[in-house]
Amino acid sequence: METIKSDYLDEKLTQVRDMDFLRYRSGDLPTWCPGCGYFGIMDAFYKSCRELELKSENICTVSGIGCSGRTPIFINSYGFHTLHGRSIPVASGLKLAREDLSVFAVAGDGDALGIGGGHLPHVARKNIDITFILFDNSIYGLTKGQSSSTTPYEMKTNSHPVGNPDGPLNPIRLALSYGASFVARGFAGDPGGMKDIIKQGTLHNGFSFIQILTPCVTFDKTNRTWKNLKENVYNLGLDPEENNMENAMRAAENEPFGVGIFFQDKNRLSYHDTLRHLNR
Amino acid sequence: METIKSDYLDEKLTQVRDMDFLRYRSGDLPTWCPGCGYFGIMDAFYKSCRELELKSENICTVSGIGCSGRTPIFINSYGFHTLHGRSIPVASGLKLAREDLSVFAVAGDGDALGIGGGHLPHVARKNIDITFILFDNSIYGLTKGQSSSTTPYEMKTNSHPVGNPDGPLNPIRLALSYGASFVARGFAGDPGGMKDIIKQGTLHNGFSFIQILTPCVTFDKTNRTWKNLKENVYNLGLDPEENNMENAMRAAENEPFGVGIFFQDKNRLSYHDTLRHLNR
Amino acid sequence: MKDIDLVIEICGSAGEGTISAGEILSRFMSGQGFEIMSFDSYPAEIRGFGKCVAHTRLSSNCIYSPGKLVDVLISLNDGHSISQLSTLKKGGILVYDSAPLKPHGEDKSVLGWAEPGTVTYGVPLTMLANRAAGNSRGRNMVALGAVVALFHMDGQSFTQSIQARYAKKKQVIIDANVNSFLEGFNWTKKHIEKTDSISFDGVIMPAGREKLIINGNQLVVRAALDANLKFYAGYPITPATKIMEILSKELPKNGGTLLQTEDEIAAIGAVIGAGFGGVRAMTATSGPGFALMTEFTGLSVMAEVPAVIINSQRGGPSTGIPTKTEQSDFNAAVLGGTGDCPRIVLAPIDTFSCYQATVLGLYLAEKYQTLVVILLDFFLSNSIRNIDIPVKPSQVFLDSNIAPTKAELENYQRYKVTPNGISPRAIPGTPGGIFFSTGLEHDEFGKPDYSDKGHLKMTQKRFDKHSFVLEEAPAPQISDFTGDMADIGVISWGSSAGAAQEAVMLARKDGIDAVSFSSMILSPFPEKALVAFADKCKKILVPELNYSGQFANFAVHIIKRPVERLNYITGRPMASEDILEKMRQM
Amino acid sequence: MKDIDLVIEICGSAGEGTISAGEILSRFMSGQGFEIMSFDSYPAEIRGFGKCVAHTRLSSNCIYSPGKLVDVLISLNDGHSISQLSTLKKGGILVYDSAPLKPHGEDKSVLGWAEPGTVTYGVPLTMLANRAAGNSRGRNMVALGAVVALFHMDGQSFTQSIQARYAKKKQVIIDANVNSFLEGFNWTKKHIEKTDSISFDGVIMPAGREKLIINGNQLVVRAALDANLKFYAGYPITPATKIMEILSKELPKNGGTLLQTEDEIAAIGAVIGAGFGGVRAMTATSGPGFALMTEFTGLSVMAEVPAVIINSQRGGPSTGIPTKTEQSDFNAAVLGGTGDCPRIVLAPIDTFSCYQATVLGLYLAEKYQTLVVILLDFFLSNSIRNIDIPVKPSQVFLDSNIAPTKAELENYQRYKVTPNGISPRAIPGTPGGIFFSTGLEHDEFGKPDYSDKGHLKMTQKRFDKHSFVLEEAPAPQISDFTGDMADIGVISWGSSAGAAQEAVMLARKDGIDAVSFSSMILSPFPEKALVAFADKCKKILVPELNYSGQFANFAVHIIKRPVERLNYITGRPMASEDILEKMRQM
Numbered sequence A, B: 001m002e003t004i005k006s007d008y009l010d011e012k013l014t015q016v017r018d019m020d021f022l023r024y025r026s027g028d029l030p031t032w033c034p035g036c037g038y039f040g041i042m043d044a045f046y047k048s049c050r051e052l053e054l055k056s057e058n059i060c061t062v063s064g065i066g067c068s069g070r071t072p073i074f075i076n077s078y079g080f081h082t083l084h085g086r087s088i089p090v091a092s093g094l095k096l097a098r099e100d101l102s103v104f105a106v107a108g109d110g111d112a113l114g115i116g117g118g119h120l121p122h123v124a125r126k127n128i129d130i131t132f133i134l135f136d137n138s139i140y141g142l143t144k145g146q147s148s149s150t151t152p153y154e155m156k157t158n159s160h161p162v163g164n165p166d167g168p169l170n171p172i173r174l175a176l177s178y179g180a181s182f183v184a185r186g187f188a189g190d191p192g193g194m195k196d197i198i199k200q201g202t203l204h205n206g207f208s209f210i211q212i213l214t215p216c217v218t219f220d221k222t223n224r225t226w227k228n229l230k231e232n233v234y235n236l237g238l239d240p241e242e243n244n245m246e247n248a249m250r251a252a253e254n255e256p257f258g259v260g261i262f263f264q265d266k267n268r269l270s271y272h273d274t275l276r277h278l279n280r
Numbered sequence C, D: 001m002k003d004i005d006l007v008i009e010i011c012g013s014a015g016e017g018t019i020s021a022g023e024i025l026s027r028f029m030s031g032q033g034f035e036i037m038s039f040d041s042y043p044a045e046i047r048g049f050g051k052c053v054a055h056t057r058l059s060s061n062c063i064y065s066p067g068k069l070v071d072v073l074i075s076l077n078d079g080h081s082i083s084q085l086s087t088l089k090k091g092g093i094l095v096y097d098s099a100p101l102k103p104h105g106e107d108k109s110v111l112g113w114a115e116p117g118t119v120t121y122g123v124p125l126t127m128l129a130n131r132a133a134g135n136s137r138g139r140n141m142v143a144l145g146a147v148v149a150l151f152h153m154d155g156q157s158f159t160q161s162i163q164a165r166y167a168k169k170k171q172v173i174i175d176a177n178v179n180s181f182l183e184g185f186n187w188t189k190k191h192i193e194k195t196d197s198i199s200f201d202g203v204i205m206p207a208g209r210e211k212l213i214i215n216g217n218q219l220v221v222r223a224a225l226d227a228n229l230k231f232y233a234g235y236p237i238t239p240a241t242k243i244m245e246i247l248s249k250e251l252p253k254n255g256g257t258l259l260q261t262e263d264e265i266a267a268i269g270a271v272i273g274a275g276f277g278g279v280r281a282m283t284a285t286s287g288p289g290f291a292l293m294t295e296f297t298g299l300s301v302m303a304e305v306p307a308v309i310i311n312s313q314r315g316g317p318s319t320g321i322p323t324k325t326e327q328s329d330f331n332a333a334v335l336g337g338t339g340d341c342p343r344i345v346l347a348p349i350d351t352f353s354c355y356q357a358t359v360l361g362l363y364l365a366e367k368y369q370t371l372v373v374i375l376l377d378f379f380l381s382n383s384i385r386n387i388d389i390p391v392k393p394s395q396v397f398l399d400s401n402i403a404p405t406k407a408e409l410e411n412y413q414r415y416k417v418t419p420n421g422i423s424p425r426a427i428p429g430t431p432g433g434i435f436f437s438t439g440l441e442h443d444e445f446g447k448p449d450y451s452d453k454g455h456l457k458m459t460q461k462r463f464d465k466h467s468f469v470l471e472e473a474p475a476p477q478i479s480d481f482t483g484d485m486a487d488i489g490v491i492s493w494g495s496s497a498g499a500a501q502e503a504v505m506l507a508r509k510d511g512i513d514a515v516s517f518s519s520m521i522l523s524p525f526p527e528k529a530l531v532a533f534a535d536k537c538k539k540i541l542v543p544e545l546n547y548s549g550q551f552a553n554f555a556v557h558i559i560k561r562p563v564e565r566l567n568y569i570t571g572r573p574m575a576s577e578d579i580l581e582k583m584r585q586m
């Protein structure tokens, strides 16, 4: 029988303390495909909640429909799996009615930029204080591999067997154009980076837009694969404090694989604060 | 009785020849308020059709709902007054089914950026060859003066009597972000400029986005008035041939009253051309 | 005491003060203790010289419908009034401008078009207005003066009404209006020889309670505020826009939040989000917006999240006729949407019940965790009545969420099947209450469950709630039977109910053995009550403002026998006169 | 000649080749001249080890429903098959793995759960597969071999079927499958003593015509291409996605264009745009997408622009149960949407009529310038039948727009009121045909018109078209009456119609005097035919796959008398057995 050394014990204790983030996990095991990038996003989410010491009962996670839509089931929070493309309006109403809650909205690329794309400009310009996480795998996962708004031009998919005729949208550029006051990108294979970003986004008083580059291992074998992502992703190194829209726009344009915070405007009033200001 | 001098006659003749644009006008008199900026847009539209020598029966004008939605009634073309926010999908289907037609979509700022805002990114990234004219009066006209997506922050409107809490969208920046291949701005008080822009947009093989700054004389007495517009509007002087997105973005940001063409990419394949390319 | 029951219309061109003259008349009459019901018609376009009509019925008794035919037509504009003459009663009264600015061309004078037998009074409106204030703007006041003089109303009080109306204006404007009125009054007293029999002499109304002069939209707002509304999301659309515009001012004062959304989908989405957050929330819209909300209505029902939608109906389908009244969204409200999707639908039967329906709707949505649709229409939204000040709802109506007990929070089942179908609902923020909601079919915990048994159990639960809702809704209004059976039973809903009830009263006076049934709640429908009612009627008549008889078809599926129908889609409210006429033919 | 009518199910875990084994069996049987009807059930999640069932009914006669109870259950996985045993007929046959890799724990063997009286055949599937190919992957083929041997089917041809199925694979894979099959076949011949009576010995089917083995979605595509579809716009959604995916390949080859839109609103919008352009266009969706299209459906009707929507129904409401079949969008399709909004609704009653309905829908939409909704469901979309190759539509069906004559183009009235309600329609590009369309109410030129008379006239026009549509739709299928009156009339629609028709045949054999009525067209409904039918039935039964009896309620409003109902929402197709059972109780 081994004797346990005390420094080893300390290490274990630290680990267990860190593991405390598991209390943000629900009892349900994710039904995602083995290898799906979404597992990593979950982990980063749990950990950022842990570091912010959010109370589970004060967290609300709102999703649309898609593989990503299942997210709230796996979080120990008040969860609402709404309609395809509609996590933002529901989350907005919830936050405006209940300022005391931490409201997260998650959506797939189809969800957020396709069917729900009309809501993004408005939640951004209103600066409603929710944290929005875009699970961007550049494909429709749940319906089995059709082109989405971020599928590359000419890529063959189940809905475009001869190649996608549509140019992809650039979600970061969109968010910046809409006037989002916090814009960032993470990578599903970089839990630490994602955790920091989600944390910053949660702390940000206003609308936070977070794009996560993540692979769909089942329906995209060529484009946004683990391999391609791992080989290309790098740290942006922008200083969001600079608050420079032009830099951010340029980075959005030129750095498709740069992760980090593109832009943050800490001075803009959130929607709630604007209402207080106007009704003063 | 006056005798008519021959040079005067010549002048008249030229005028009448120019007046030929009236054949693009329908028999119906616009029901807009006297002084509304929309009259000027109509004129520019007629004239650009005249200069392009379009056949009336090959023109289709598709609109949404709003004061701007009435536009097709006043044009001698196949006209379709659809639903609030939906001129783009209808015009897209029409153009894709009938490549031979010249398809124009028009919309108000509420129409195009509010309820219909979800369609813009997609028609732009698909580069469907329609010419889109945004009648941007920064207010809901037909429903009598509520805030729209371009109403300035804090402006008092009928729906926000203590002030608009939402930051306005910048339509040019949006169109550029969406990857529109032709992006321009005109002013309702500058028929010549507008005519040129509409002409260029019509000639452009792909999606053309044209924002027109125009006053609602009835429901906006303080912001986008004739006076304010006339005093501030100037010619952008960008060279669209440069095809420089960064310049265009900077101008979008910094030149709220600059009119002219911001950006044009003549090399991008239109949707029809892409389909031919892929199905080759 | 003499009874008064008069319908007066003022008809003019946009910009001639037609609507404000009508408003002053209504307010004055209300102040005098009469019941009033008034509405305006105006063109759909923002600008133009279209026809405006201010319609007012006033009565010393209860009134239930605006009155179809007109006793007195006041013409401010001959062109427009000619087409309005068709609504003037046989032997009715026409007051017209006897000395217009320009003499009328042939066939252009309203006088020339009046039926023989019409009592006509020519008053030089323009001339007198010019005399009073130097321009013709006061013609509407001159006309009012003439009418007040003609019918022996109280000129003194009327002057005060005018002053009150323009109290916030400059003195010169007040004076111009008052002087115009007096010119008309005095000229008429002096020059007109009265040949009709309408007179307010000797009509003394009891000093009534303080009245609220209000339309349906305004009353909805008042009710919502009284009923603890804390969140509103909406998008402008005729005829519902005003609800948002007023709330935008009032809701923040009551600690609530208003959100103007980018479209109706976002509006109902935000309402459902706020409802999920445990806050009373609603939106208001009309046909096109209601159509856009269809997908979300299913989510409210499936995920059992409270949501209230006011749908003020207008002419349809599609964009239709935005400024005319119709009752053609019955199917959409009661049967629309995909799947087996039970929802609550209320339709106020008159202005006053807009208040009740709103309070009840917010209460039921929260308690039964479901969708409530409240069907108004252009007429209810915009027509004005003087009503008793509504009694504020009691505490039970203000907070109706059934929260889980501590014991229930152990292994909490958000969608627990209970005898009345209501599962105690935890509000986000409640420790131990964490749950997951979805539009997928789910088990009692809320987790997706596609089993056949699960789907059946949950579908049953969603439908079962309905039987309990019915117990809390006001019972249908059923008039007394004179014997065991009646000859004709009139079944009505929404804004047509008043006319139906009035028609039944008139019919009885006429010796027709008629009875009336109207229910404010349309879904779940009080089927038993309707069947019992129908069983005692030899014939059934269903009047409604749509073409296809949407409610009539629905009623037939309940009572399983044929009905007579009265449908019209003229854009005007239902008229008791037409129902009576139809009954006579049956 | 002996009749064969068998229901066979293969039950296994995802990844065990359950579905492909079923497919091979079906194709083989079809090749042998039998009628087949088969469908698969699989879990909704993308990944997992959920239960898969391949269900096939095969018969030497016509079949109308998939068969509720199973004659032969082939278990590839004991765990999943235990729950499937409940569908096995009394005295049915169970084929199971007698020597699984790991011995089953207590209560985990399917054999232990089989009812007494079940005929059980144990075959060492895993062992034989290993012997044949060195791994257990071929267990499904071993099982097929066993069944073919047991029932004396033609082993030779079956081997060819397997080869055909894997023709595009590597030789080693083909061999592995064939060898596994032969192992099972030979082992069974040698070791199993047959105790059941099922045998294909002496069953000789006439050499039939070439058959198409196809499901509803595929047939819709084929029909659309045959019927001159030139534009498709759509958005993925189960169970309609495949229609877009196949068309995406095929439409360009036929000179058409496909657009994957950002949502269903844009999809129907684009379809209406293309329809305005004079091109045949359609979209396909399911409940949630159909709900989103609601506003646009009104525009199609109001502006009289052709549009075809395929709605393949799934469990509802809201996101509901995406992978189960249900008939709960009847209300939404027939009565949904705001305003008085007549539209055409067709619901194919079996796989074959998916072809007819699609051709007819495209034809009617274009000719009558209106909205056509075609209601499929998960079962029709995905179940496979072998059908005769459909005859391509004749020229009249390919181009049905009624264009204006030269005379009509003089002062062209796009919305001219005509005897049959169809106004000749100019296509953009036509000189002299310029017009304006709107979702507002309009006059005969198309210009906005809010007058009461205008609205009535146009509403009438839109409804009037319907009576003519009915003349062009297939008459309802009504079975022969034996006398003047029948005891029971069964009224059915959509995918339940086959089961209803079959149940009536079975009932008659049982001495129950039953008749059947089913109509492919639901709106306008052949009301007269239904009333005439119902008048000759003592009792009426309406079976359908929804909870609230949506069609039953609709039928009641037509026939104005009570009906019996049979509703279930198990996610499985309607079973003739259940209808028969219900009739027995009536």
Ligand SMILES: Cc1ncc(C[n+]2csc(CCOP(=O)(O)OP(=O)(O)O)c2C)c(N)n1
Residues within 6 Å of the ligand: A065, A066, A067, A068, A069, A084, A107, A108, A109, A110, A111, A112, A135, A137, A139, A140, A141, A142, A143, A148, D235, D236, D237, D238, D264, D288, D289, D292, D319
């Ligand atoms: C209104 C509506 N349309 C379509 C669907 C079908 N649908 C479900 S998820 C989905 C797309 C999923 O893609 P994405 O949003 O990228 O999420 P992912 O599965 O990749 O996480 C679609 C089209 C639906 N549920 N509702």
Ligand SMILES: Cc1ncc(C[n+]2csc(CCOP(=O)(O)OP(=O)(O)O)c2C)c(N)n1
Residues within 6 Å of the ligand: B065, B066, B067, B068, B069, B083, B084, B107, B108, B109, B110, B111, B112, B135, B137, B139, B140, B141, B142, B143, B148, C235, C236, C237, C238, C264, C288, C289, C292, C319
């Ligand atoms: C679905 C729907 N929602 C709302 C409306 C009501 N509506 C008509 S026009 C309009 C806004 C018009 O504003 P804008 O688009 O800026 O056009 P403008 O009148 O200023 O030209 C609204 C809200 C409608 N017709 N349909």
Ligand code: SF4
Residues within 6 Å of the ligand: A031, A032, A033, A035, A036, A037, A038, A067, A068, A137, A141, A142, A215, A216, A217, A218, A219, D046
């Ligand atoms: S289908 Fe793609 S996105 Fe969905 S769970 Fe599997 S890998 Fe993840």
Ligand code: SF4
Residues within 6 Å of the ligand: B031, B032, B033, B035, B036, B037, B038, B067, B068, B137, B141, B142, B215, B216, B217, B218, B219, C046
């Ligand atoms: S309301 Fe405004 S936008 Fe509309 S016609 Fe009048 S001025 Fe023009």
Ligand SMILES: [Mg+2]
Residues within 6 Å of the ligand: A066, A108, A109, A110, A135, A136, A137, A138, A139, A140, A141, A148
């Ligand atoms: Mg995706």
Ligand SMILES: [Mg+2]
Residues within 6 Å of the ligand: B066, B108, B109, B110, B135, B136, B137, B138, B139, B140, B141, B148
């Ligand atoms: Mg506008």
